[in-house]
Amino acid sequence: MMEANRPDPDALLKAIQTEEQLSRRGKLKIFFGMCAGVGKTYAMLEAAQRKKKEGVDVVIGYVEPHKRQETEVLTEGIERIPTKPLAYHHVTLQEFDIDAALARKPSLILVDELAHTNAPGSRNVKRWQDVEELLQAGIDVYSTLNTQHLESLNNSVAQITGIVVRETIPDEIFDRSDEVELVDLPVPELLQRLKEGKVYMTEQAGRAAENFFQEGKLMALREIALRKTAQRVDFQMTQYRTLHAVKGVWQAGERLLVCVGPGPFSTRLIRRTKQMANELKAPWMAVYVETPQKPMGEEKREAIENQIRFAQSLGAETAVLQGLKPGEEILKFAHEKNVTKIVVGKSRRPRWKDFLFGSLVDELVRGSGDIDVYSISGEKGEQSPKWKTDVFRSPWTQYSAPLLVIVAWTGIAKWLLPHVEIVNVSMIYLLMNVMIAVRYGQGPSLAAAFLSVACFDFFFVPPYFTFSVSDARYWVTFLVVLSVTLLTSRLTFQLRRSAEAASARERYTSNLYALSREMLKSRTTREISAAVAQHLAQVAHGDAIILLGSEPELMFLEATSNPNWHFDETDRAVAHWASKNAKSAGKGTQTLPMAKAIFFPLIGSRGVIGVAGIRPSEDTAFLESAGQHFVESVIGQGALAIERAMLAEEARSAEVEAEREGLMSALLSSVSHDLRTPLTSIAGAAGTLLDQDQKLSPEDRRRLLESIEDESARLNRLVENILQITKIESGNVALRKEKHSLEEIIGSALNRLDASLRGRKIATDIPEDLPLVPMDGLLMEQVMVNLLENAGRYTPAGSPIDIRAWRNGKYVQVEVADRGPGVSASDRTRVFEKFYRSGKKDVWGSGLGLAICQGILKVHQGEIGVKERDGGGSVFYFSLPLDTATSDSESRAAGSGMENGEKSA
């Protein structure tokens, strides 16, 4: 039951994201009207004046000039941002100054005519993009819009009015706006105003006005405007429901798919699908199927890209499929994506073609199963233009070579004829045609086939030197030659095409695979960024760059495929824009299209983490469909991988920090406890001696004095240990390596511990001929002292300690063995950790002794450990590397050499 109330997680996430984004963004209010003249600008200015009275910081960013007087009056008292003059051809256009607006940063700005197209040279192609930037910057915007400027309504309005409007805005902007105020005016009133000349129109519009402002048409427009506004309310309601998990009727998961092609007809298909999707509140996608039969010219490719981009701008998910049979591919894709409705254009080609080759619509309907297929017919003039094929670039050689071969063979055969059968001649014609078909493709092979037939007929089929055929059987020969050639060439061609497509796909796939492998291998942000840059550069045949940083102004260069990339001001501006708006920008996009590079935002789970820039080399159409998808997947994958690495690095440094802090606190607790304990004893004993001097017995006094002395010694050792470990840890140990006698070192350690080891039997087993060992004598004495001190501290008083040293190959091994309780297996590595004290709490120690030993042996390239002792107790052992044999013998020689000739004194 709980489940049923839970909102769909995806939808919820989207709603939250939208809400979050909105909380940072400025609010957009659109004054929406059915057509020019209803008083949108007037309404907007009125609202602005009200806001102004409320004390809101309102400025006019742009209001269409030459409006009627009543409107002009309303602008009074509101600050205006001066427009920016832009020279275009021979005219100077006054444009909205986005930069000045951003710099002024009012809380509310009025920007008229949302659908306006900016003059060339402006930063953004469209005014709605300027508005988008203002919103991003947290500025509230009032703007105006007419029905015909909405992308999805554009078509319907054009049909009603007969005027095609080119200035449109994506529906998303309208749908996402925070408030839409419908500026409505009954049709007769509008007509009245028009008559009174209260409606401002451009010249062009004026010409069309006669046609435009007819009662019937206006009523239809009004209907559209009202419906659109109502739909928007509906949309908001749905969003609210998603967010608040309102129980009720949820739309069944409708999903639409539209099949697009390069022709203008597809634009209509896309708009219609968008409308349908809106009404169904369903997600939708647009696909194009690239087939081997349809080799793409530059022009056609661009047309398709435009369609795909158009669909994207209307909010569609897009995909380019590859395959031999478009119908199959589309259906496969549709099933994969759970599509419920397919929209397809009805072809207007001759019926015989459909009959011969089959039509896409039929194919789709036949295989659609439970998917609905909607076919929409195109109109006259919407037929695809003839696309140029660019596969065979030089038709001359393509055609001349095969034809020459045929002519040559005809000559040879004519000469050979008396000696060979006519059948053989025709067979060789066939062979040659097959070969030509394989090598040169459809056109040339077809030409060659016809030429062969003609030559054969003319020269070899009686009556000779005419095209008439006396024997009907020869027709069969002709037919066979022709059809075999046709079939072969077609098959070969398809084969080659699909092989090419497959290899391109394969290239991308393997590239992607290689990338993900590299990402797995790489650990650091830098490595991953470098890999991503490298792969992007490869696929774009150019240079790539990765900039990281969540704040556009604070982005830093992380990796680049070309260190010589001069990152100039334009690049920076594009990168900043892409990062700030989380949209791609630069070359080939709608924002700053003049730039040399294109920048994509790297979007991780926490938002934009940086941008990836690509500068394709001049001659490559890098936005070729499959390539673009590859770029997108690389960037998508890369962004996640980089983010993962960044998080891991953060986690790692946090861990290091925590470890450091842990150590600090251990040190502090050790210092505070271990320093305070002896200090307390000393202070206590000294205080007692001072205050109670007369009352104390001589024995008590002595005991107190002894305790002061002992505790001081203990304090001293602790301080020394702390100093030593700090030195070792900081790597500040100046190792004074000299050759020392281990016996001597052990001797002086025992000497130092004489008092604390009193009463113990200490056996030493050190061979007299043990070579000198390179070491820092002072530090190694410390190791011995610590080991012996530990042995003394953790074993029962009076128990024996055995010290053994021997040579073990290139090492000298030393053991300190006791008969104490031993070290438990789990403690054996931990005892060498700092501040670790095993079991016995009553034993005093800093917990540093063994850590110091380990540190000292580490700088000596030696090893230290502890093991169980046969018969009880533990053995602490360490090994030190001996020098090479040469220096070993050298030191011996030094000793013995000097004794040569010496006699005992």
Add this chain to the structure above:
Amino acid sequence: MTTTTPTVLVVEDDSQIRQFLKVGLESNGFAYLESLQGKDGLAQVATRNPDLVVLDLGLPDMDGIDFLKNLREWSKVPVIVLTARGNEQDKIDALDRGADDYLTKPFGVGELLARMRVALRHASQRASGEDLPIFESGSLRIDFVKRLVFVDDREVHLTPTEYKILTLLAHHAGKVLTQRQILTDVWGAAYAERGDYLRVHMHQLRHKIEAAPARPKWLINEPGVGYRLKVE
């Protein structure tokens, strides 16, 4: 200054240490003088002529080594330096610069008195110019005249080098000699850095005269500094 109450000058900037040295030394029959700074200390040595100087190497106004350098230009007064553990190079420098012995902080008065006694004895020997014909410490006996060494009345055969090392240490019995001092004296200045020579010979010497070479009674190594012949 009488011979019965030797005077000690303590050059030390820490008042607590001066306090405990004053009590410790005066109760042990020394006349106590003190100085908080190096320059003042040098002036006092010149004017008050103490029998011994206890010098803290970390002085506020001058480096302890410079103090020694300056002092040794005009005085042979025995000096015992006070240093912290870990500053082995300071000790060596001080000894090489003419300090007679050193003590590592923290130390007890007992320790200091023992060192002072050794230093004073050596000073008086030097002053009187008398050279003992025989050195004895426990069961170790060296006959300088006959050049013989006995342990437990048993003669020990030493090579000339070993003998030289042993007699050098015996002449400074109880005092630390730095590695450099021994090497220069026995082998010559060219061998001052060959610590391994010295260690090989010390090793052999120990095996000849010590009953338990790993727990030596006489030939004591002061790690990082040098050797001392311990006297009982």
